[in-house]
Amino acid sequence: MNSKDFIIHSLRENIKEHFPRPELKISHIVYHDKLKQFIEISAAVGGRAEILGEGETIDNAIRRIFPDASRIACNLPEVTCATYNPDHIETPTELNGTDLVICRGIFGVCENASVYFEQEYLQRSIYFISESLLMLLPKDQLVDTMHDAYQRVPNEHPGEFRGFMSGPSKTADIEQALVMGAHGPRQVTVLLI
Amino acid sequence: MSTTHSKAAKAFLSDKANAKWHDKTLYMVRTKRDRLSHAIPEWEELRNAAQNIKQYSNSHLPELIEEFEKNATANGCYVHYAKDAEEYRTIIERILRDHSVRKLVKSKSMLSEECHLNPYLIEKGYEVIESDLGERILQLLNANPSHIVMPAIHIKREIVGKLFEEKLGSEKGNSDPTYLTHQARKALRQDFLNADAGMTGGNFAVASTGEVIVCTNEGNADMGISCQKLNISAFGIDKIIPDLESLAIFTRLLARSATGQPITTYTSHIGRPRKGGEQHFIIVDNGRSKILGMPQHRKSMNCIRCGACMNTCPVYRRSGGYSYSYFIPGPIGINLGMLHNPQKHSGNVSACSLCLSCSNVCPAMIDLGEQIYVWRQKLDVFGQASSEKKLMSKGLQFLMERPYLFHSALKMAPIINKMPRFLLYNRLNAWGKDRELPQFAKQSFESWWKKNHQSKNN
Ligand code: SF4
Numbered sequence: 001m002n003s004k005d006f007i008i009h010s011l012r013e014n015i016k017e018h019f020p021r022p023e024l025k026i027s028h029i030v031y032h033d034k035l036k037q038f039i040e041i042s043a044a045v046g047g048r049a050e051i052l053g054e055g056e057t058i059d060n061a062i063r064r065i066f067p068d069a070s071r072i073a074c075n076l077p078e079v080t081c082a083t084y085n086p087d088h089i090e091t092p093t094e095l096n097g098t099d100l101v102i103c104r105g106i107f108g109v110c111e112n113a114s115v116y117f118e119q120e121y122l123q124r125s126i127y128f129i130s131e132s133l134l135m136l137l138p139k140d141q142l143v144d145t146m147h148d149a150y151q152r153v154p155n156e157h158p159g160e161f162r163g164f165m166s167g168p169s170k171t172a173d174i175e176q177a178l179v180m181g182a183h184g185p186r187q188v189t190v191l192l193i
Numbered sequence: 194m195s196t197t198h199s200k201a202a203k204a205f206l207s208d209k210a211n212a213k214w215h216d217k218t219l220y221m222v223r224t225k226r227d228r229l230s231h232a233i234p235e236w237e238e239l240r241n242a243a244q245n246i247k248q249y250s251n252s253h254l255p256e257l258i259e260e261f262e263k264n265a266t267a268n269g270c271y272v273h274y275a276k277d278a279e280e281y282r283t284i285i286e287r288i289l290r291d292h293s294v295r296k297l298v299k300s301k302s303m304l305s306e307e308c309h310l311n312p313y314l315i316e317k318g319y320e321v322i323e324s325d326l327g328e329r330i331l332q333l334l335n336a337n338p339s340h341i342v343m344p345a346i347h348i349k350r351e352i353v354g355k356l357f358e359e360k361l362g363s364e365k366g367n368s369d370p371t372y373l374t375h376q377a378r379k380a381l382r383q384d385f386l387n388a389d390a391g392m393t394g395g396n397f398a399v400a401s402t403g404e405v406i407v408c409t410n411e412g413n414a415d416m417g418i419s420c421q422k423l424n425i426s427a428f429g430i431d432k433i434i435p436d437l438e439s440l441a442i443f444t445r446l447l448a449r450s451a452t453g454q455p456i457t458t459y460t461s462h463i464g465r466p467r468k469g470g471e472q473h474f475i476i477v478d479n480g481r482s483k484i485l486g487m488p489q490h491r492k493s494m495n496c497i498r499c500g501a502c503m504n505t506c507p508v509y510r511r512s513g514g515y516s517y518s519y520f521i522p523g524p525i526g527i528n529l530g531m532l533h534n535p536q537k538h539s540g541n542v543s544a545c546s547l548c549l550s551c552s553n554v555c556p557a558m559i560d561l562g563e564q565i566y567v568w569r570q571k572l573d574v575f576g577q578a579s580s581e582k583k584l585m586s587k588g589l590q591f592l593m594e595r596p597y598l599f600h601s602a603l604k605m606a607p608i609i610n611k612m613p614r615f616l617l618y619n620r621l622n623a624w625g626k627d628r629e630l631p632q633f634a635k636q637s638f639e640s641w642w643k644k645n646h647q648s649k650n651n
Pocket of ligand 1: 450495496497498499500501502503525554555556557558559561
């Protein structure tokens with residue numbers, strides 16, 4: 001008997017009672033001012049969210065928020081201040097040392113300031129390896145909770161990798177002192193456009 | 194008469210300042226959890242849903258495993274099965290050998306501790322790098338985790354400073370956590386870039402999509418799976434959940450319960466292999482299917498490893514993770530240890546005051562305290578001395594040996610009068626189920642006596 005059969009057999013032998021599938025109808029919290037909630041909670045998780053200024057271009061906003069970024073990675077046509085397109089690079093090692101990456105978020109979640117994204121770059125590591133990350137997120141794409149969020153996450157998707165990101169990489173492993181920038185970006189800003 | 198736990202706790206308590214810090218810090222984490230969970234009106238509904246989903250999935254695993262395998266395979270991943278720890282180790286070693294891997298970078302996985310993966314691989318000549326900061330500190334110190342979420346909670350910054358000075362060449366005498374964290378970031382960045390393979394555990398495995406979900410704050414699992422071409426994620430059969438709708442429930446509960454955050458920084462779905470690379474999943478039993486056949490204990494397989502039961506446990510907070518003989522400490526560890534090897538781990542069963550706080554915070558509604566009570570009734574079978582057992586069944590041995598704790602427990606009692614009824618009389622509180630709790634006096638006798646005694650003296 002191979003190990004899969006062994007495990008399945010053992011499960012069938014041992015499980016005596018079959019519990020029904022629960023109906024998951026949770027009447028969940030609703031935020032009336034979604035933008036305000038999302039911006040507040042972004043700060044609370046150590047990140048930042050702001051609305052693109054009146055008459056401001058995305059390039060202007062990038063320059064304003066990250067004045068010191070010199071190596072900027074982006075493959076989006078609407079961003080012209082990028083210094084290189086990471087899709088033209090073969091290995092994560094060459095991406096190391098990037099100051100800022102700009103990527104697209106699909107929707108945001110008000111209860112926890114997380115943003116759902118699907119891998120749109122060739123190199124998965126660009127989402128984690130840069131010092132700072134800017135997410136472009138349409139401001140009408142905010143949902144209340146993870147229930148609404150996972151309603152919108154498709155079962156089938158063409159990409160390699162996807163997930164949620166909420167604020168910068170962090171750790172409190174030394175004496176519970178909170179430190180930003182454990183392995184991923186030290187600074188994460190969501191630009192609501 | 195002492196149990197193995199209380200003997201080991203003495204060593205922890207001998208450093209009074211450290212022991213006090215440990216207690217206070219974990220209580221702070223517990224308080225954060227309270228704040229976050231109380232802000233969600235539907236919290237109890239979520240816990241109920243989590244329990245029901247786990248009971249459903251754990252009793253339908255044969256079907257869900259097939260579904261996961263079908264979808265993961267369609268995504269281009271390899272699915273392996275390990276019936277026990279030995280097979281888990283050999284599958285991983287074989288994958289590494291087949292790809293001529295020399296260096297493996299790992300993110301935190303309790304399963305790899307359970308199955309003693311690192312010593313096995315190191316003995317075979319592989320370089321194994323733990324990338325979670327806490328785990329890395331412990332690996333460099335050659336020590337074990339003392340908590341499942343905050344593995345290095347017992348290590349002070351000065352020790353980390355010295356360690357990094359020696360191993361990573363950091364500044365002499367600098368023990369600032371920010372500085373040290375960034376030193377580790379710099380060193381581990383190189384490890385991520387020059388390793389040959391990456392490995393993670395899994396928080397959830399979603400049958401309907403064939404994805405493994407990894408939740409971290411550091412992003413170390415993500416660096417691993419995105420810098421290496423060869424990736425392995427291994428998880429116990431109990432991590433399998435039906436679908437994304439269920440995943441929503443768990444993502445709302447996990448970080449709030451664990452660290453008092455609304456969600457972890459990263460909730461990563463590992464779906465397809467990297468272009469030109471391979472993604473392997475290993476599904477592990479190692480005794481879990483047998484536990485599912487034990488009606489009194491099968492709920493322990495609902496665990497999502499949030500650590501909330503440790504943070505709230507008055508005995509864990511005051512005795513530290515190393516006082517327990519099983520590698521998972523606290524209420525869930527007492528139970529899992531007994532399920533794993535009761536002869537070896539029965540000494541932990543005394544580390545419980547039966548306050549049932551664990552059962553009331555557990556996001557998956559595991560009846561942790563009640564299960565510990567069940568184990569106590571069976572202690573004779575496992576050869577615990579009977580006089581010891583008598584003490585233990587009173588449930589107060591640990592507190593009795595520490596009068597200052599006992600006093601604070603009594604001082605807390607009047608607070609119960611102010612707690613909302615649903616907290617006291619929810620279905621899990623075995624003492625609240627069939628009868629009203631006695632009303633505690635508004636003021637404890639001890640503080641009344643002190644106050645009156647003092648005012649008389651004045
Ligand atoms: S038993 Fe419950 S509280 Fe304890 S770690 Fe598991 S899920 Fe968390």
